[in-house]
Amino acid sequence: MLTPDLAPRPLAPGGPAFAPLAWNLRPRPGLAPEALVPALGAARSAGFGLVCVGDLPTGPGGRFGEATALLGAVLAQKPDLAEGWCLAVRGGVAPGPVYDSRADSLEAGLVAALDRLGRPRADLFLLQRADLLSHPRETAAALARLVARGLATAVGVANHPASRLRALAKWLDVPLAVVELPFSALDIDAIADGALDCAMELGATVLASAPLAEGQIGDRPGLAASVTARATLRALDAIAGQQGVSRAAVAAAFVATHASRAVPLFGTQEPDELLAAPAFARVKLERADWYRIYEAARGERLPGGEPDR
Numbered sequence: 001m002l003t004p005d006l007a008p009r010p011l012a013p014g015g016p017a018f019a020p021l022a023w024n025l026r027p028r029p030g031l032a033p034e035a036l037v038p039a040l041g042a043a044r045s046a047g048f049g050l051v052c053v054g055d056l057p058t059g060p061g062g063r064f065g066e067a068t069a070l071l072g073a074v075l076a077q078k079p080d081l082a083e084g085w086c087l088a089v090r091g092g093v094a095p096g097p098v099y100d101s102r103a104d105s106l107e108a109g110l111v112a113a114l115d116r117l118g119r120p121r122a123d124l125f126l127l128q129r130a131d132l133l134s135h136p137r138e139t140a141a142a143l144a145r146l147v148a149r150g151l152a153t154a155v156g157v158a159n160h161p162a163s164r165l166r167a168l169a170k171w172l173d174v175p176l177a178v179v180e181l182p183f184s185a186l187d188i189d190a191i192a193d194g195a196l197d198c199a200m201e202l203g204a205t206v207l208a209s210a211p212l213a214e215g216q217i218g219d220r221p222g223l224a225a226s227v228t229a230r231a232t233l234r235a236l237d238a239i240a241g242q243q244g245v246s247r248a249a250v251a252a253a254f255v256a257t258h259a260s261r262a263v264p265l266f267g268t269q270e271p272d273e274l275l276a277a278p279a280f281a282r283v284k285l286e287r288a289d290w291y292r293i294y295e296a297a298r299g300e301r302l303p304g305g306e307p308d309r
Contacts, residue, residue, distance in 0.1 A: 001284050001285070001286060002253075002257040002284070002285040002286070002287065002289075002290055003253075003257065003281075003283070003284050003285075004020070004253055004256035004257055004280060004281050004283070005020065005256070005261045006019070006020060006281055007020070008020070008049065009049075009205045009263060010177075011086065011123055011124055011153055011154035011177045011178070011205075012153050012154040012174075012175065012177060013175070015153050015154065016086050016123050016153060017086075018049030018050040018085065018086040018123075019047055019048070019049030019050075019084075019085075020049060020256070020261075020263040020264075021046070021047060021048045021049050021050075021263065021264065021266075021277065021278060021281075022048065022049065022050040022051070022052065022088075022207055022263050022264065022265040022266070023043050023048045023050070023051050023052065023265070023266055023274065024052045024209065024265055024266065024267045025039075025051055025052060025053045025067065025071060025269075026058040026059075026067065026267065026269060027039075027058060027066075027067055027070055027071075027269065028058060028059050028062075028269070029057065029058060029059045029060070029061045029062035029063070029066060030061065030062075031070060033070060033073040033074045033077070034074075036070060036071070036074050037074060037078065037081070038271045039269055039270070039271050039274060040074060040078075040081040041081060041271070042271035042272075042274040042275050043085070043274050044081055044083065044084060044085070045275060046274050046275050046277055046278050047084070047278055048085055048274070048277075049084075049085055049086065050085060050086050050087075050088055050123075050124070050207075050263070050265075051085050051086070051087055051088065052088040052089075052090060052126065052207075052265065053067050053068055053071050053087070053088070053089060053090065053117075054067065054068070054089065054090030054091065054093075054113075054126075054128065055067065055068055055090070055091070055109070055112075055113055056090075056093060056095070056097075056128075057095075064094075064095055065112070065113070065116055068089070068113045068116040068117050069116040071117060072116045072117040072118045072119075075117070075118060076118050086123035086124060087117070087119065087122055087123050087124070088122065088123065088124040088125070088126050088156075088178075089110060089113050089114070089117070089122040089124070089125055089126065089152075090126045090128045090158070091106060091109045091110050091113065091125060091126070091127065091128065092105075092106060092109070092127045092128045092129060092131065093128045093129055094109075097129075099129045099130065099131040099132065099133075100131055100134075101127060101130075101131035101134040101138070101139040101142055102131075102134060102138065102142060103138075103141060103142035103145050106125075106127075106142045106143070106145075106146060107142075107145065107146060107149070107151065110122065110125060110146060110151050110152065111151065114151065120150075121150055121151055121152060121153060122151065122152045122153070123152075123153050123154065124152065124153065124154050124155070124156055124177060124178060125143070125146050125151070125152035125154075125155050125156070126155075126156050126157065126158050126178065126180060127139070127143065127155070127156070127157045127158065127160075128158050128159065129158070129159050129160075130157070130159070130160050130161075130164045136164065136167040136168045136170070136171055137170075137171040139168060140168055140169075140170075140171035140172040140173070141171070141173075143155040143172060143174070144172060144173045144174050147174050154174075154175070154177035154178070155172075155174060155176065155177060155178075156176060156177050156178025156179060156180065156204065156205075156207075157176065157178075157179060157180070158179075158180035158181070158207075158209070159180070159181065159182075160179070160181075160195075161193065161195060162193060162194040162195045162197070162198035165179060165195070165198045165199070165202065166198060166201075166202075169202050175203070175204075176202050176203075176204045177204060177205060178204055178205050178206075178207055179195070179198075179199040179202070179204040179205070179206055179207070180206075180207035180208075180209055180265065181195050181196070181199075181206070181207075181208070181209065182208075182209050182210050183196070183206070183208035183209070183210075183211065183255055183258075183262060184208070184210055184211050184212060184213040184217065184251060184254075184255060185213070185217060185232050185235075185236060185251045185254050185255075185293050185296075185297055186213035186216055186217060186229055186232055186297065187210070187213055188294065188297045188298070191258075191294075196258065196259075196260045196262075199260060200259065200260050205261075205263060206260045206261070206262040206263065207262070207263050207265045208255045208256075208262040208263065208264050208265055209265045209267070210265075210267060211251060211252045211255045211264040211265065211266065212248050212251055212252070212266070212267075212268075213251075214267065216229065217233065217236065217247060217248060217251045218247070218248040218251075218268075218273070227299070228296070228297065228298075228299035231296040231299070232293065232296040232297045233247065234296070235292050235293045235295075235296040236250045236251055236254075236293060238292075239283075239285070239289050239292075239293075243283060243284070245279055245282065245283055246276070246279060248276070248279075248280075249276075249279040249280045249282070249283050250280075250283055250285075250293075251280075252264045252266075252277070252280030252283075253280045253281075253283035253285060254285070254290060254293050254294075256280060256281075257285055257290060264277070264280065
């Protein structure tokens with residue numbers, strides 16, 4: 001029987017650890033501070049262990065730095081809302097987009113974000129994209145400098161292919177604490193392209209972004225229009241019906257029970273959906289259940305399913 005591993009994930013040796021439930025905070029542009037309180041309260045009540053926030057605009061009309069400034073304003077008034085979770089700050093991308101992993105750029109960006117957040121350091125700094133103009137050795141040195149200067153307790157990367165992860169890890173003097181990548185029942189590329197295997201090889205905690213495929217599994221199933229997607233939803237629904245849980249809970253459990261012990265990184269901003277997110281931890285999957293979902297997501301039968309000839 002497969003069940004999600006609920007053990008806290010350490011960010012650094014002897015440092016903070018977080019409960020394996022993560023939230024990507026992306027408030028809509030122009031949101032008033034008081035309007036963010038219900039979502040933050042729901043995240044705290046639901047037991048989210050990691051909250052990720054960045055400076056990029058979160059929608060049309062949004063401003064760079066608006067999300068970090070908004071979170072900082074709320075926590076200045078209600079610091080209790082930050083109790084129980086670790087803070088991850090995203091960086092390395094400027095409007096344009098321009099990817100810049102040079103040491104001075106990363107440090108200046110993180111210092112500015114921390115000022116807006118009213119925090120002396122981030123529990124985790126997440127490099128959002130691979131800077132193709134910076135040698136991995138240069139990027140590794142820049143990340144290590146953030147830790148050495150006390151601006152981040154730990155560092156991680158998002159949206160990096162396996163080859164870049166290995167190149168970066170070769171020169172990185174501090175542990176690569178987190179690898180964030182897209183992974184859901186409707187997006188299994190991280191299995192096929194080796195990114196999950198590489199994260200396990202490096203001993204990094206995996207953050208599975210968009211575990212509900214940006215709503216295609218949850219509140220926007222009408223977007224899952226392909227034959228493969230519909231078959232995957234049927235597989236999820238069959239298991240959900242047997243266990244009396246939601247399709248979203250089964251989908252998140254599919255991610256969390258992979259050998260990488262991936263942590264679902266939810267992107268919803270709705271308090272009710274945040275409160276419902278922990279339901280995935282109660283799902284129990286037989287190995288046959290997991291492979292039924294995986295086979296549907298592949299769109300073809302797995303080898304070995306037919307009698308030998």
